Amino acid sequence: MSGTRGHRGDARDGSGRVSRRGLLSAVGAAGLTGLGAGGLGGYASAVAVGAAADDGSALASVRARSGPEAGRPPALRTPTPAHVQVLAVDVRGEEAAKVRASAREVLDVWHGEAAALHERGLAAIDEGAPSEGLRPASLGVTVGLGGSLLDRAGLADRRPPHLAELPEFGADDLRPAWCGGDLMLHVGAEDPVVVSSAVEYLLRRAGDRARVRWALPGFQRSPVAAEDHTATPRNLMGSVDGTVNPEPTEPLFDSQVLASHPEGALSWMDGGSYVVVRRIRMLLDDWFALETADREAVIGRRLSDGAPLGGDREDDRPDLAARGDDGEPVIPRRAHIRLASPESTLGARMLRRGFNYDLGWDAEGRRQAGLLFTAWQADPRSGFTAVQTSLDEGADALNDFIRHEGSAVFAVPPVPEDGSGLAGTLL
Known part of the structure; x- marks a missing residue:
């Protein structure tokens, strides 16, 4: 949730309806299936929603979310979709050859089905689909590979060191059932029914070759409900989330977010991206028991407008050297944004994509809600791990109000130029 702005487009015919010709034009020849040169492991639909006045409204902005951006996966598009579901899938098989074969079959199926989903829509290819009558809603499918898959498939020599397991951190309360996985399936759209039905269909097509290890649905505020749909969204703690993010237009974006493995056994990931996925439960009862000023001190930003303490606007650079009249730092020593x-x-920088999750209350009356956090980077060791280590060493004040309960790292490779699919150059 970077607060970056998406470009506008129009795939409507003269009546204001989304036309097939307009849809194809909005995506373009290479963008239809995401199989063209330089496209990362994902596929994106042409339009989000239609029948909206082209007046700069939230609906018009949502409708304009079209196609992959500059060859990047749908999971990195801006603006981000309102709904996602992230799943980890384990490939069945004991022997390496069987694991490789099953993984290739699953990836090939998802490769072809994702293209069909975005070109024709689920209702057109699956009779009785729950999404009947719904537009593609900016549907985007992104697929990643876990280190466990490479090890199990006898390809440990092709596992990048970037894909190493994360170290233990102070805020970790990890549940094994919510960690790891051979494959990641990341599906996003503006409508939760579109997301759910697409996930169900892709898993059904994978058949008994794979089983779900864990899954977590996430959401952001709806642009239609927002007073300012261009503003940075807030998480369930009420804080703006994603203010400082690398911009795709920045010269250093590629080096910070996209991996460089030009030669040798790791070349299958050259131009791809590594994503860290964390399930972070928020202790909301404890959090909202704090006074507003105390909550702001924990984060280091004003709750009202997201400006750093001592600053005027959300986008102001935090002044970490500023001191108050009492001689203490304006942004406290343990404030999250300082560390x-x-x-x-x-x-260290990474492209953060955070989504809220809310699963209600458990049998003991504890709230099961928090952040489905994804961090995209060229190397997790110098990105996510570096940041989390700093938070640990500085005794991040936010750690008193969160628990990291799930964790995984996946490699999202580029789609080969020959259109052979995600597994073509590896499996």
Whole structure:
């Protein structure tokens, strides 16, 4: 949730309806299936929603979310979709050859089905689909590979060191059932029914070759409900989430977010991206028991507008050297934004995509809600791990109000130029 702005487009015919010709034009020849040169492991639909006045409204903005951006996976498009579901899938099989064969079959199926989903829509290819009558809603499918898959498939020599397991952190309360996985399936759209039905269909097509290890649905505020649909969204703690993010237009974006493996056994990931997925439960009862000023001190930003303490606007650079009349730092020593800043992490940056989750209450009356956090980077060791280590060493004040309960790292490779699918150059 970076607060970056998406470009506008129009795939309507003269009546204001989304036409097939307009849809194809909006995506373009290479964007239809995501199989063209330089496309990462994902596929994106042409339009989000239709029948909206082209007046700069939230609906018009949502409708304009079309196609992959500059060859990047749908999971990195801006603006981000209102709904996602992230799943980890384990490939069945004991022997390496069987694991490789099953993984290739699953990836090939998803490769072809994702293209069909976005070109024709689920209702057109699956009779009685729950999404009957719904537009594609900016549907985007992104697929990643876990290190466990490479090990099990006898391809440990082709596992990048970037895909190593994460170290233990102070805020970790990890549940094994919510960690790891051979494959990641990341599906996003503006409508939860579109997301759910697409996930169900893709898993059904994978058949008994794979089983779900864990899954978590996430959501953001709906652009239609927002007073300002261009504003940075807020998480369930009420804080703006995603203010400081690398912009795709920045010169350093590619080096910070996209991996470089030009030669040798790791070349299958050259131009791809590594994503860290974390299930972060928020202790909301404890959080909202704090006074507003205390909550702001924990984060280091004003709750009202997201500006760093001592600043005027959300986009202001935090002044970590500023002192108050009492001589203490304006942004407290344990404030989250101080410890996560590039100044504290040797310049570490990653593209953060956070979504809320709310699963209600467990049998003991504890709230099961928080953040489905995804961090995209060229190397998790110098990105996510560097930031999380700084938060640990500085005793991040936010750690008193969150628990990291799930964790996984996946490699999202580029789609080969020959259109052979995600598994073509590896499996």
